[in-house]
Amino acid sequence: MSSSITLSAATRQNLLSLQDTASLLATTQTRLSTGKEVNSALDNPANFFTAQGLNQRSGTLTSLLDGISNGIQTIQAANTGLTNLQKLTDQLKSTAQQATQATSAVTAKATLTTKALNGAIDTNLVSTGATQATGRSIGAAATTASTLTGTVAFATATTPTALATDQKFEVDGVSVTVGAGNYFAADVVSTINAQLTAGNSNVVASANGGGNIILTNSIDGAAVSVSGTSAGILGASPAANTAAAVFSPKASTRMTSLGFTDGDNVVVNGYSVSISKTDTVSTFAQKVSTATNGEVTAAFDPTAANRYFTFTAKDAKTQVNLANGSTATSLISKIGFNGATSFAAGLGASGSTADLANKTLTVSVGSGASAKTATVTFGNLTGQVQTLDQLNVALASANAQATMDSTGRLSISTTNDSASQTLNISGTATGASASFLTSSAGATLGGDGLTARNKLVTDYNNLLGQIDQLSNDSSFNGINLLKGDQLKVNFNEDASSSITLKGVATNSTSLKLTAVTTDDFKDNTAINKVMDSVKSASTTLKSQAATYASNLSVVQNRQDFTKNLANVLDTGAANLTNADLNEEAANSQALSTRNSLAISALSLANQSQQGILQLLR
Template sequence: MSSGITLSASTRQNLLSLQDTAGLTATTQNRLATGLKVSSALDSPVNFFTAQNLSNRSTDLGGLLDGISNGIQAIQAANQGITSIQKLIDSAKSTANQALSTQITTTGTATSDFAASTTSSTTVNFYVNGVTKSATIASNATIDAAITALNSAAGTNVTMFSKDTTGKKIVLNASSAVEFKATGDQAALGFAQGTTSTANKYGSSNDAISAGSDLTVSGVDARKKLSEQYNSLLTQITQLAKDSSFNGTNLISNGDSSNKLHIAFNEKDSSNLDVQGQDLTADGLKLTSITGNSGSSVNGQGNFLLDTDIKGTLTKLGSASDTLRSASSTFGSNLSVVQNRQSFSKNLINVLDTGAANLTNADLNLEAANSQALSTRQSLGISALSLANQAQQSILQLLR
């Protein structure tokens, strides 16, 4: 429907030009206000949806960074635990070596002169480091014959029994713990009788009595205290391993196949890493406590009594150290991988965000220049429209 108003061609052209300028000005002002050249699919469908996909992936990877960061901390907690456990292992080695260097001796000279039975042979039962020994002394045996029987029963390459300078009393000088089964065994050799109320030095399985006043057993109690220190260190190893957790994840207190740390590196979890946990407690390291008895059968030995047992313990400690070094190397390798993927993910997120921004962000410098140009263009358009209307104004002057 016509408005009934007739405009000249030049006037209409100037009006259209002003309308175009106004539209461009509105677009430029919107870009300056939002900072975006593509703010909806209407502006550029390809750029809009491509940028949206890039931003969505960036967001997904950003969500995975928290899991990666937690994984790094869990591995570092495990590695810190291994470092501290190794220090405890070193302390245990020092304790065992101290026990090994502590000499065990049993020394003393019999209070009474030796006198063999005149009616029958006598059997003397005693223990050398918890091992049962039995010596038969013939009736009317001389002190030399008795000493020979005792040393033969002891079965050592070193002479444990001898006689004093008077040639009448038996002397015991052994680099081991020697105890007698009964007071009669001590009396048969002329030694002062001990008591049955005092527990023997090396365990509770053997029915032994304490040394009498003329015998001194040294080193056994010292080794026993060192064994207690060793056991305490094993307890600390287990407790430390169980405390080496982060956010509920502990990689060194359980070697079960279900104890693993799963870290996803991409949004589809097609790229990931499983860090298998290990049992680095005392039991997992195959370190056993030193008890009053050792071996598969109870024999009264233990508490670091035998040098061979201590050396066996040191061998186990060496194996435990090797296990810790291997575990540390494994966790260190896994940590390097996870840290590398963390850095990669951060850089990839930056690339994705930059790519999305390149597709949608406006060049504010360019838009500012466009705004100034459009303002000038609008002013010129208004001036042109004014000039186009001057002919009609001339006619108005004639009518006046």
């Protein structure tokens, strides 16, 4: 038997209202407790599943951040290793530089020396000595006397010839005076000869049987010159010059006999050398030295086969330059110089040959493929080597240098930077009959310098070992880019975006830094080769560091991007599902009020039904 309870319309209505309010209040309470407006697919399928997908991707990207962070640390570990390897290479460089500043390990450099070179000097290696400018021969080899015979006959005996006044005239440029008085021919001859002898004249007076005065030049055969207003005592007024017979100049020959006149001059190396009527060849030569302050000396060779002037420079660095004087008769052709008048320094005597002239010399420093070589040809032509400075410029490329001592010996040696290297020479300047008698020499090592450098060798090699150890220790999480390991960092959930870093084995071997020996630190040239390898290694490390820095920047950038993207995804998901808590709190308050009112209404509806029930009782 069934039973049913019949509710009044008001009660039912109030009950339904209360139930709706309770449901809405429960929903609001759920949203407030979860903070989400969409808590299940039933709330909003589209937003729920969209937010779920965004959250899932955000979670995947967030999980990748650990791998990205490990990648960053791995790169930073490698970069830290490179930074410290760079410091070690700086220490290697410092050690090598200490070796260059240490006392030399060489007690004697390799040196090769010539014999004493004929006339060579530092400014002219192909000099044969001080220049000797020699003129042509003057006059003839043999002498024939020249004479002038007077026409006035002096008494030879009994009654002398009377001269009423002093008779003054010049013979061969020498002033002669025969005073007033009575003279025999012999007396006139004696008077004239005394004065000619005092004047260093080559003319001699004599008398023939008729009492005529005869002037004779038998020394050099030059013309006898007589002039003056009183020359009539010789039979002419004035007497004419005789022509030379056969002229052969001597040291005592008057310069006027060579064609000069009183007051002439010639120019030697820019200095004026005066010529007077009394000058002889000998005195003229003396004047040259005085006028040029010893820069040039002059000499006359009177031997029959020569008869020439020679002008000699004071040394092999001085030229000889001759020039005509200031008058029409001041011609240097009169002293035998018709052609060349300018003579370069270092020519030596005529016909002499320099020991190194046109000879070749090849200089080699070191051995094997690393040897430095230079070849020169000695001479004064374009492209040839004439001076010591030019030779040193040419030898610089071979790490060699040249010096010359006061005896004219030329020495070739290695430079200080290549002091320990061997020295070898070849060419026509070498050999038994040539200038360089030996062709090979070596250096002598020893002393405190060698000891100090050997210690630096040990220090250098110890640093190389530290390079290898540091490289091996530059790992993170089992990956060492400095040992050639590979690092892959994924940037998205399906690994379609990533970066792969290929490590480079970085150690002393890969950097081409090899252990050094005593030979590598024995001179600056060898040390410079070591320093070049260190510089190359340093450049390699800097290049690798730059590559890793670039890769680190990329990974760090992707790390920031991934963080920001995950935040965007989380924000997007929250925007689809999160509730407005302020709104839900207001709704909760309103629904609570509404619920209270519904309960009150339902209570009132029930009270009316109870009143009817009481009436029935």
